[in-house]
Amino acid sequence: MEQLQASLQARGLRVSNLPDKGRSLVTTKDFYPGEVIISQEPYVCVPNNSLTESSCDGCFSKSNLKKCSACQVVWYCGSTCQKLEWKLHRLECQALAKLDKERRKSVTPTIRMMVKIYLRRKLHSEGVIPVTAIDNYNLVEQLVSHMSGIDEEQLVLYAQMANLVNLILGCPDIDIKEIVENFSKIACNAHTICDSELRPLGTGLYPVISIINHSCLPNSVLVFEGRLAVVRAVQHIPKDAEILISYIETAASTITRQKTLKEQYLFTCTCPCCIKAGQHDDIQESAILEGYRCRDNRCSGFLLRESDDKGFVCQQCGLTRNKEEIRKISSDIKALLDKAPKSTSSGNPQDAMILYKNIEKLQKEVCHPFSISLMRTREKLHEILVQLEEWKEALTFCKLTIPVYERVYPGFHPLLGLQYYSCGKLEWLLGETDDAIKSLTKAVDILRITHGTNTPFMKELLMKLEEARAEASYKLSCKE
Numbered sequence: 001m002e003q004l005q006a007s008l009q010a011r012g013l014r015v016s017n018l019p020d021k022g023r024s025l026v027t028t029k030d031f032y033p034g035e036v037i038i039s040q041e042p043y044v045c046v047p048n049n050s051l052t053e054s055s056c057d058g059c060f061s062k063s064n065l066k067k068c069s070a071c072q073v074v075w076y077c078g079s080t081c082q083k084l085e086w087k088l089h090r091l092e093c094q095a096l097a098k099l100d101k102e103r104r105k106s107v108t109p110t111i112r113m114m115v116k117i118y119l120r121r122k123l124h125s126e127g128v129i130p131v132t133a134i135d136n137y138n139l140v141e142q143l144v145s146h147m148s149g150i151d152e153e154q155l156v157l158y159a160q161m162a163n164l165v166n167l168i169l170g171c172p173d174i175d176i177k178e179i180v181e182n183f184s185k186i187a188c189n190a191h192t193i194c195d196s197e198l199r200p201l202g203t204g205l206y207p208v209i210s211i212i213n214h215s216c217l218p219n220s221v222l223v224f225e226g227r228l229a230v231v232r233a234v235q236h237i238p239k240d241a242e243i244l245i246s247y248i249e250t251a252a253s254t255i256t257r258q259k260t261l262k263e264q265y266l267f268t269c270t271c272p273c274c275i276k277a278g279q280h281d282d283i284q285e286s287a288i289l290e291g292y293r294c295r296d297n298r299c300s301g302f303l304l305r306e307s308d309d310k311g312f313v314c315q316q317c318g319l320t321r322n323k324e325e326i327r328k329i330s331s332d333i334k335a336l337l338d339k340a341p342k343s344t345s346s347g348n349p350q351d352a353m354i355l356y357k358n359i360e361k362l363q364k365e366v367c368h369p370f371s372i373s374l375m376r377t378r379e380k381l382h383e384i385l386v387q388l389e390e391w392k393e394a395l396t397f398c399k400l401t402i403p404v405y406e407r408v409y410p411g412f413h414p415l416l417g418l419q420y421y422s423c424g425k426l427e428w429l430l431g432e433t434d435d436a437i438k439s440l441t442k443a444v445d446i447l448r449i450t451h452g453t454n455t456p457f458m459k460e461l462l463m464k465l466e467e468a469r470a471e472a473s474y475k476l477s478c479k480e
Helices: 002-009 079-097 109-125 137-141 152-169 176-189 254-265 280-290 323-345 349-366 372-387 391-408 414-429 433-451 456-479
Strands: 013-018 022-027 036-040 044-047 191-194 200-205 220-225 228-233 303-305 311-314 320-322
Touching (some): 044 109, 079 109, 109 137, 220 433, 254 280, 280 372, 311 323, 323 349, 323 372, 372 391, 414 433, 433 456
Antiparallel strands (some): 036 228, 044 200, 191 200, 303 311
16 A cells, blocks of 8 residues: 555555545645546456457457457457467466357456456466556455445356356365455446547456546546546646546436446445435426426426326426326337337348437427437437438437537536537538537547547547638638
8 A cells, every 4th residue: 555655646646535435536736627647557458349249359459350269269450469468368368278169158358357357466476467556456455345235146146257267267276255256346446448439448447546436526537548547637626635537427317327326336426416416406407307398399498297196397387298198208219219229230220210210209299308318319310320421410410419418518528529529520521611610629628638639539630620720711711
């Protein structure tokens, strides 16, 4: 712990035990928007491979893949990534190669993570991989497991997985209970590794980053540059303040966020947003984000249940909406949504577009204009229409999501920046240069804070903005 504190002190940080929170990461100096607070390589990580889709174990690329000829489980895009991973994969490869073909199919990414944790610990103890203040198994041991909050069914599943890990490792001296507890630690502490556009690529365990606690209104953001986890400030964080990131998708009502955190991370959030649960403003926001619209299309009011539970009353104009009418439309929407997975995986985007347009039509009848579910449908339509190269219509749906994004995400949220970027690219493609400049400028203003300015992704965005400005300047000079 002393080594860790010394290492963090050099970065302007310290680990403190805070009431009702336990270990927390606290500043020993001021941090400013866009400043890197801390970064860390994963203790272990794995790509999101499945029986139908594979990625490189080193860089998570899906191109030019070749399967490891010995273990037949791991894929690499080339010799560079293979060499990078070789110290650890050499041991993993030997262990996996001993399994029969059917047993190898049971080796999920989570199983592989656990196997790699113990193999990396072995390499640390043998001096093959150097031990540092922020890269050692002791940090894994110190992670919270929340074992007392796990139900019996989950414990049985962890025990079965632990037995498979023990079989793969061939180390009878490793305690099954320890492996079970480590599975619980992974569930509570592992992070989804995403690309610059926040698309999931894999899962990694970052023991120091995991010290950072959650808030639904965080002062920092976690992004990834390859496999490197990078935490940046999104506002001024004064000395002696706690660093906070969001563990979950925050575009939801307080009840939904609390439920997600309790189920996945086994704690109850007491951030400034969540302590308002049940108060008038929170009830209103929840009804807007996840409730119903007034039957008068000219009214922007939100609905609350009548005291006799026979219907819903608009809190703005007083009109009542029949409960059965809402139930019927909601049932029709659910029936269509149940067909959505099959439609999107069929390889026919035209059919998927028709289905989601029907969903959107019904949702507009019943959902508030700022509804999260309506926003998700429009996101999906934007994605499908881009795939179909229907640029103008794709832009229409992208623009429809922006007001909701602005409402549900704080000012410097990467998802808001990325949505402005999507709008800007489509506007430029369609020759709407002035609008493109506005959207791309908004994207840059946010993403330079969350992503920095030196990644290939940000360099491409900045180049697009400069090109759009140059085009606008040229058009203006031609008019003159």
